[in-house]
Amino acid sequence: MFDSYRENTLRYNPERCFGCLRCTEVCPHGVFTEKDRRIEVVRPEGCMECGACARNCPVQAIEVQSGVGCAWAMIGAALRGKDIDSGTCGCGDDGGSCCGGER
C-alpha cells in the first residue's frame, strides 16, 4: 500500500551474462551482486530505471526502459498535450528545471 515503486521495467537474462560485473559497478542502488561468476538481481525494488546497467552491459543481458523519474517533466508533457513518456527532464530548458543539484 502507498508504494508505487515496487515494480519496474528491469529485466535480466542470466543466460547471456558472462560475469564482467560492470553492472555492479555502475548501479548506485546495489541492485546486482555477484554469484558464481554471474550476476544476480538481489534488490530489484531499489532500481530507479536510470539505465546505467543496460548501457554498460556488453552482451545486452540487462534491459530496462530508462527514463527520468520526474513528475515535473511528465506532468509538463501531459499538460502540453504530449505523451507522458516523451518528457525529458526540464534541466537545461528555458521553462525551468526540476533538478538543480550536483551529485
Place this chain on the structure above:
Amino acid sequence: MAPSSQPCCPSCSQTVQPAAGPVREIRTTDSRITPANRLDHFLARWGVDRMGHRVEPGLYRLGNPTEDSPVFASANYTLSFDALRSALAGHDGYILVLDTNGINVWCAAGKGTFGTDEIVRRITLTGLASVVRHRTLIAPQLSAPGVSAHEVLRRSGFKVEYGPVRASDLPEYLAIGRATPDIRRVRFPVADRLVFAPMELVHAALPTVAGAIVLYLLAGIPAALGAVAAVLAGTVLFPALLPFIPTRDFSTKGLILGGIIAIPFSAAFFGSTAAPGWAGAATALAPLLLMPPVTAYLALNFTGSTPFTSRTGVKKEIFQYVPLMAGMAILGAALAAVLGAAHFLGAA
C-alpha cells in the same frame, strides 16, 4: 601547451593549423575554492543565471601531472568541476571537461550529453592520447546512464573506469585502486536534500505570492498564511523530513505532511468563527481540504530531484494521486466559496 599555428605565408596574417592534428590547448587549474567560486555556487543554488554556470570544455592540468597521471572526466558545470578539483587537492592529474551545456553529471548523463559520443569527441579534440601514455579515463559513477564503457573503448581506445558516486570519495578510490560497495551507493542525506529548497522556493514564489494576495483579499490574513505555510511545507519541510514521513509514495508523504500543517489552521479557523453548527465545522474543514493537496503536489514534483524514483513509479503516482489532489482542492475551494457567500449574505 599553445596551439602551434603559424602564418600561411610571410605577407599574410591568417594562420593555418598544422595538418598533423587538432588544436591542443591544456588549461591549468587548481584545487582552491575561492570566494568567487562560493558566490557562483550560491547563485547557482538559487537559480540565478541558471545556464550560465559553465566551465570551458577541454583538458585541464591539475598540479604537476606527468604522462602517467590519471585523467578524470567532468561536466562543464561549475559545481561539478569545482567538486572534482577540490576533492583532488594534493593529487596530480588531468581533468577532461566535457561539453554538457552547463549541466551537472547526473542530469547530463540522463540527457545523453555526458555520453559516449561527447567523450570520444573530446578525447580526439584535446589530443589526449598524445598527452598521457596510459589509456584509462576515470568517469563519475553517476555518468554511467549516458556512457557505454565498452563503446568508448572500441571507438577511442580509452578504458572507462567508473569512480565513486561522490567526488569527495575520490581520494579513497585512488588510494585503494577501486571503489568499495559503500562509495558506490548513492545517499541522499539532509544536506543534499536541502540544497534544492532555494530552487524549489524560487519556482513556487510567484504563484504563492499571487495566491496569498487573493486569499488575503477574500478571506483575510490567516487564509493567506495558510497558502504560504502549505508551500513552505512542500518546498522546505518536505525535503528536510523526507525519510521520516511514513509511506514510500511522495504524494502520500505530502498529503500527510500537509495534513499535519493544516491542523493548527483548522483549529484557529474553528476557534475564531462565530458561525454556529455546520458552518463552523465547514470552516474548520476548508484548510484540511485545501492545504494538503498543495503540499502533496510540490512533494510529488520533488521526485525529479531525488536519486531513487523510477519513471514507472512516478507515472503510477501521477495517475493515482493527481486526481485525488485535484478533487480535494476543488472541494475545498467550493466549500470556501459557499462559506464566503453565506458570510457575505449574513453580513449584508
